[in-house]
Amino acid sequence: MATTDLIDETSTLLPSDDTALADLVFTGARTVSRFVDDTVPEDLLRAVHDTVRWGPTANNSTPLRLLVVRSREARERLAAHVAEFNRERVLAAPVTLVVAADTDFHLHLPTLAPHAPTAGDRLAGVPEVRERMARENAWLQTGYLVVGLRAAGLGVGPMTGIDADGVDAEFLTGTGWRTLSVLNVGWPDGEGTDRPRAPRLSWDEVAREV
């Protein structure tokens, strides 16, 4: 399917009829597995986070955390815990982000949720509720993060073919962080992939009015 067809379909997305960003972030973007050999500056990742951190989460819990993997040694430690078909991608990406959920997010709620002053204390005694909230909301924030990275012109290669417990044991012992996914990040080499675009379900297949 040609990108131009998709843009025509979606020309009502933005009030200004500016389809460039929809194309950059969604309709024209691909999961990237081939990057050019340019460093992704820390300041750019920080700027993306400074924007996407404002996305909504339950009780403003914002449990998403990031391990930034750049050095050869750190990449090799990480690569040992990803599926074999993903290993070379972790070793080759300009920067790799391990996306984690902080199950101790409740310790920040006095600051983050001043409208709910007892929320942190209520969650202190229910670790299984906290873990579910942390995972759900960090996945939600992963959506915002992918959008922000792409909006900054970066390519993203998300990977869930990983041994999350192994990554936790390698990097996160003694913390409440739990690994959810791994994102390779950099500027795409061309389209960044050789795989043809796979289709999506239509509105009528995913939505029903009750």
Add this chain to the structure above:
Amino acid sequence: MATTDLIDETSTLLPSDDTALADLVFTGARTVSRFVDDTVPEDLLRAVHDTVRWGPTANNSTPLRLLVVRSREARERLAAHVAEFNRERVLAAPVTLVVAADTDFHLHLPTLAPHAPTAGDRLAGVPEVRERMARENAWLQTGYLVVGLRAAGLGVGPMTGIDADGVDAEFLTGTGWRTLSVLNVGWPDGEGTDRPRAPRLSWDEVAREV
């Protein structure tokens, strides 16, 4: 904190230095609980989905599903299963979307993931793996959906103060859909909220290099 301060912080987000969309979607957007009394056309929801459905998910599983709640009767059925402080919001919103995860998403994989022809069959026998994948990836897609709705100029009021099992029993028996959250959607009345903006954690609080 003034929105203009935030925009200055994030002026590197877009390659074009166009901060209007970052403001519309993230830095200037608020969780909306007050809407103007205008119908949200089905075609607008469809256009948003036609764009955000291209966001990446594991194996292109795209398990997000939506119940569209508009009629007075449907709203009352839904409101019975949300926390009391959320009830009036569900009754008053122009349209409410119940966001669900389809645990039978694997039935679509022959179409959605032609690069992995055996994936659907492998998942057929492991319902607990499917449910985890469905929930994680539908939360990820919820992030894309919130972005798309806001980019279309709509306000969104996400709610997790709900009895998800109750909503499933009310609307989803006999399906593999499992309720995750509820989104009130419409055009904000003013800023759409009276609550002051709560802070967020900084990059240095959420990220560390290993």
